[in-house]
Each structure stands twice: as C-alpha cells, then as structure tokens.
Amino acid sequence: MDYKVFEDRIELEETEDFCAKHIFECGQIFRYKKTENGYLIFSDNQKIIVEEKNGKVTIWGNPKFCQNFFDLKTDYSKIKAELIKNKELTMPIKFGYGIRILKRSPLETIISFIISANNNIPRIKNTIEKLCNEYGENKGDFFSFPTLKKLSLVDEKFWINAGAGYRAKYLIDTVKILALDSSVLTSNESTTEIKKKLLALSGVGPKVADCVLLFGYGRTDVFPTDTWVMKAIGENDKSKASFFATEKASQYGSLAGYAQQYLFFYERNKKA
C-alpha cells in the first residue's frame, strides 16, 4: 500500500486495505469518536484524525507514530489473499476488507481489556474516558492515557465511580504488580512467555491476555475467543472458549489474529 508522509499527516489513495470504519469499529480500540467525514482517535499520548473524502484518506497526527500505529508497512492484501482460502473467512473478509490491526501500547491495552471483561462497549469507553480525563496529561484539546505512575494514584473508589464495577479491585492489583515490576511492558520474549506473565496479572485470563498480545504486542499468532467469536463459530458452550482459542490459533498460525478480527467484525455488524 502506497502512502505519502508529510510533517503533520499521512496521505493515501482510497484502498481496500484501509477503511476507518472497519479499523475502529472492530472492537480493538475504545478511545475514538465518529466525526462528519472520519474519525477522531486517541491512543497513548497522541491524537489522530482520519478523514476519508473524494477517494483520499488523510491521517492527521504525528506521522512516525501513525505509520507504526496503523501498521502501514504490512501488506494486508497478501494477508487477505492467504486467509480467504479458508471458506469460513470469505464473507467476513469481504465484509471487513479494510480492517487493520492497530499497534498500541501494552499498558493501555492491558488496562482497557481488563475493563472490557464481561462488559459492554459503551460502558467500557465511558470508564476509559473518565480515567483519562482525571489521570491523563492535559494535552490542550484532549487527555493522554495515564502513565503507570499516574495509574498508581487511582484508588478503588475512583474505578467504581467510573463504572468499572467489580473489576475495580483487579485494576488496583494489576497496577500494583506492574509498579513493582514493569518488565513485561517492554518484553520482547516469545508469545508464550509474555502470555504467562500477563496471566499473572489480576483480571487477566486467557481471552484478555490474547487481546493484549494481539493489540499491545503485535502477536498475530493468537485467536482471542470471546462471545462474539463463539457465535461466529456456531458454538454456544462458553466453557469451550479456551479450546477454540488453541484450535483456531493452530489452524490459522501466524495469521490467527487477523482471522479473528474479520470474524469478530462480521459477526457483530452483519445484518441478520
């Protein structure tokens, strides 16, 4: 995919490999808002604006950050061509053709997906927004995601008030663990090793760990298996989630994470 890098933006022609709606509404990120002709996104300490009009996509923001964030160097046409050989992915890929997996900070991903457990997206977004507004750095027209140091100042009452529910104590405990040893946040170890460390955090089970690995560490060899993906597979027994996570990761190999995103987006947004 060709793109031009400027000082304050990146430009590309409209392409099958980039669709803002698909990218932001496939459940991988919670700090975004729909605008008139695009999206307004916050990630880490950055603000990004994506505009799509007249056949052109403009990504406003720090170009170096955005190039990595949108994973612009990865060839999604190639990934889709490979995955679409699996019949069950034909419709999902046609439907969510413009999905890209965003590269995000491990800390923000960990906190976000602990909040996401057994929760609904509007409420998840609301809790994270309250957190940033209170503990993030004021960047003028938005707030950054809080640093680990700032997160250490958040008490249980705040989390409850922000709508975290019973996850409040998980969040408190996880921040404490990370404050003592934050090495996992910058780990470059194998997917299995990092997963083991993530599972030691509070409120992080197999599904949250897989989401964090995929979105926060760019590990595409995992297949996060939530209720929507279970529906996509046609399985009702929730106790089998971890079985399918392993099964599908093995089936799709290093492309498992991409396959999961197409399935998730299709299942959530297709018309019955």
Add this chain to the structure above:
DNA sequence: AGCCAGGGACTCC
C-alpha cells in the same frame, strides 16, 4: 423485566 456484555476469580472435586 430480564438477559447480555470482547470473562475472570474462586471454590469445589
């Protein structure tokens, strides 16, 4: 009103 939400911890065995 009642089930569901991008599940996990805890407790049994």
Add this chain to the structure above:
DNA sequence: GGAGTCCATGGC
C-alpha cells in the same frame, strides 16, 4: 484441569 458460581452495572 474441568465444572459451577458469583461478580457490578449500563445497554438493549
């Protein structure tokens, strides 16, 4: 290690 139960609370 597998099965059951409980967990807060807004969305629909």
